[in-house]
Amino acid sequence: MFLYKQISDLAIKRNLVLVKLQVFDKKKLGTRKKLTVFIGLDTKDFYHTFFIFEQKSRFVLQHAHELSQLQVTLDELRKRRSRFKHLCLCCAVCQKAKVFLENEGWRIHDDFM
Secondary structure, X not given: OHHHHHHHHHHHHOXXXXXXXXXXXXXXXXXXXXXXXXXXXXOOOOEEEEEEEOOOOOEOHHHHHHHHHHHHHHHHHHOOOOOXXXXXXXOOEOHHHHHHHHHOOEEEEOOOO
16 A cells, blocks of 8 residues: 555655556566566556666666566556656665666656655
8 A cells, every 4th residue: 555655655755647557566577576566547648657666776787687677577467558667766876777667667766666
């Protein structure tokens, strides 16, 4: 319930209105990472995917590659692509990882919690 409030606060801060917001089961992705995946639908019928990482160590380039692969797996499972991809972190981000994700079209929110 706390994460729903955090996501809605983030959406309000970014002038984004989410009509629908649901949690996606990470077991379907086949990962054991400490993450939560939310899928939201905005008023223009665009899908937003929110990956919330709950790690305390630095987010490095290896994690960025794994995250990109998780997004591809998620799109294949849902048979639908997300227009906007958000990464929500409460730890520091490596500059190379940040550049890689921004080139891939990710929006990084490193001030999440």
